[in-house]
Amino acid sequence: MSIEVKNLIKRFDEKTVIDNISFKVDSGEILAIVGFSGSGKSTVLKLICGLIEKDGGEITTSGDIAMVFQYSALIDSLNVADNISFALRERKDLRKKYTEAQIRQIVREKLALVGLSGVENKFPSELSGGMQKRVSFARAIVTSPNIILYDEPTAGLDPVSSTLIEDYIVRLKEETHAASIVVTHQMSTIMRTADKIIMLYNGKVVFTGTPQDLMRQDTPYTKQFVTASLDGPMKMLQG
Amino acid sequence: MREFTLKSTITYKVYRQLLIILEDFLSTIGDIVIYAGKVISFIFKRELAWKEIIYQCARFGVSSLPITLSIVGMSSVIVAMQVAGEMVKQGAGNFVGMLVAILVVREAGIIMSGFAIISMIGSSIASEIATMRVTEQIDAIRVLKVDPIRYLFVPRVLSGILMMPPVLVVSSLVGIVGGGIASHLASGLSYRAFFESVWSGLFIKDMNVALLKAVVFGFTIALISCVCGYNAKGGAKGVGEATTKAVVWSFVGIVLWDLLFSIIFFF
Numbered sequence: 001m002s003i004e005v006k007n008l009i010k011r012f013d014e015k016t017v018i019d020n021i022s023f024k025v026d027s028g029e030i031l032a033i034v035g036f037s038g039s040g041k042s043t044v045l046k047l048i049c050g051l052i053e054k055d056g057g058e059i060t061t062s063g064d065i066a067m068v069f070q071y072s073a074l075i076d077s078l079n080v081a082d083n084i085s086f087a088l089r090e091r092k093d094l095r096k097k098y099t100e101a102q103i104r105q106i107v108r109e110k111l112a113l114v115g116l117s118g119v120e121n122k123f124p125s126e127l128s129g130g131m132q133k134r135v136s137f138a139r140a141i142v143t144s145p146n147i148i149l150y151d152e153p154t155a156g157l158d159p160v161s162s163t164l165i166e167d168y169i170v171r172l173k174e175e176t177h178a179a180s181i182v183v184t185h186q187m188s189t190i191m192r193t194a195d196k197i198i199m200l201y202n203g204k205v206v207f208t209g210t211p212q213d214l215m216r217q218d219t220p221y222t223k224q225f226v227t228a229s230l231d232g233p234m235k236m237l238q239g
Numbered sequence: 240m241r242e243f244t245l246k247s248t249i250t251y252k253v254y255r256q257l258l259i260i261l262e263d264f265l266s267t268i269g270d271i272v273i274y275a276g277k278v279i280s281f282i283f284k285r286e287l288a289w290k291e292i293i294y295q296c297a298r299f300g301v302s303s304l305p306i307t308l309s310i311v312g313m314s315s316v317i318v319a320m321q322v323a324g325e326m327v328k329q330g331a332g333n334f335v336g337m338l339v340a341i342l343v344v345r346e347a348g349i350i351m352s353g354f355a356i357i358s359m360i361g362s363s364i365a366s367e368i369a370t371m372r373v374t375e376q377i378d379a380i381r382v383l384k385v386d387p388i389r390y391l392f393v394p395r396v397l398s399g400i401l402m403m404p405p406v407l408v409v410s411s412l413v414g415i416v417g418g419g420i421a422s423h424l425a426s427g428l429s430y431r432a433f434f435e436s437v438w439s440g441l442f443i444k445d446m447n448v449a450l451l452k453a454v455v456f457g458f459t460i461a462l463i464s465c466v467c468g469y470n471a472k473g474g475a476k477g478v479g480e481a482t483t484k485a486v487v488w489s490f491v492g493i494v495l496w497d498l499l500f501s502i503i504f505f506f
């Protein structure tokens with residue numbers, strides 16, 4: 001077991017944003033968390049990686065956690081190589097563990113893994129959105145994490161770049177055997193990466209199943225989600 | 240008709256707004272104290288990001304010198320122009336240099352440098368860190384298990400502590416020389432007369448206090464700017480608000496320090 005979430009609760013002010021949700025993700029498995037904007041998907045990831053504190057429930061994780069942010073969140077004053085090697089140079093338990101030559105080698109390997117090479121000295125602002133995203137993948141896996149969290153990895157990318165990113169998500173899972181969570185509302189990403197799915201609405205789990213279960217559209221929630229309909233149990237523009 | 244409730248009264252709204260402002264004020268002070276402690280503890284533990292420190296120091300020097308030199312230089316030129324003519328007429332030409340030196344070393348040099356550094360360095364620290372906050376770069380740093388205080392705050396605060404004194408020394412020198420040139424041009428006072436009297440206006444104690452102030456001001460400006468940037472919320476608007484707050488708080492901060500120094504050392 002790599003991630004286990006039990007009866008998780010999170011409130012912002014008086015509003016309950018995560019309302020008693022539970023799920024498990026094994027190593028080598030990809031869970032997709034889907035749902036419309038504001039349903040609490042990013043909040044779940046931030047709770048798992050410890051960026052925010054939970055108000056109730058349990059989160060059990062084993063090993064190192066990496067997170068890939070929606071807008072890449074590369075440090076814009078550092079070049080690609082320094083972004084990727086950031087944890088190796090600055091993290092307390094890793095500092096001084098590697099020589100410069102080793103760090104350069106690791107950076108080259110991780111870049112190759114996401115299909116990039118020769119961009120070490122470029123700054124994030126000189127790269128396209130899809131390339132920034134891939135650099136942020138390389139940065140996330142530099143410490144060989146056991147858990148990888150992706151927040152909307154394909155949002156805002158063109159279809160071909162999306163496909164490429166989806167392939168890398170699957171490939172990184174195979175290479176690292178990590179437990180992964182992909183937050184998305186893009187059908188292609190769900191279908192191409194997920195082993196299983198949970199759907200959130202107003203902080204509650206309203207569907208659990210496989211991509212095939214989702215496509216069967218045999219619940220009001222899955223039907224509304226797959227057909228992207230305004231009619232259904234999930235109301236937009238709430239709160 | 241609108242329902243009348245306590246919450247809809249003007250008094251309640253004003254009162255509530257004041258409470259929010261007071262809460263923000265107190266929590267900012269609390270944050271400044273807490274982060275000051277963390278930064279100082281990293282410095283004493285020598286847990287330093289050296290590459291970043293060197294880069295920040297270089298950035299501090301390069302970007303602050305032109306504006307600091309201009310502002311301190313011009314202030315003392317203005318003062319010299321105002322007083323030199325009158326003093327020479329009254330037969331006190333021999334004291335112009337002394338007056339300019341005392342003024343620059345005791346007050347004008349440090350306070351004008353402080354204001355210049357706030358506008359140049361403080362605002363850029365605050366907006367940079369605020370941008371990192373709203374674009375999740377700080378979250379990314381935290382998820383990579385790197386302490387943002389060690390990586391972001393400490394190098395900037397150290398650059399303030401280490402660079403403000405040399406910047407002050409250079410700008411004060413430029414100010415005094417500028418005062419001499421201005422006195423000469425405005426009232427024909429000889430350079431010799433000016434600079435000979437400068438010596439009698441330079442006191443070791445004044446210079447030591449000025450250097451101490453430089454260290455304290457550099458620390459204060461950099462720290463306040465880091466804290467305001469770090470606490471930024473929201474998008475572009477949040478970055479703007481954080482920067483404004485950093486500038487205002489830094490101004491108030493160094494003026495308060497200046498007052499305290501005056502009371503301690505010259506009262």
Ligand SMILES: Nc1ncnc2c1ncn2[C@@H]1O[C@H](COP(=O)(O)OP(=O)(O)O)[C@@H](O)[C@H]1O
Nearest residue numbers: 012017035036037038039040041042043044239
């Ligand atoms: N830091 C915060 N403070 C207050 N409310 C928040 C905060 N973060 C998220 N929320 C609220 O929590 C809800 C879920 O947000 P989020 O997890 O970002 O949704 P999603 O990622 O599914 O779009 C939203 O209503 C949002 O406004």
Ligand SMILES: [Mg+2]
Nearest residue numbers: 041042043151
């Ligand atoms: Mg989100």
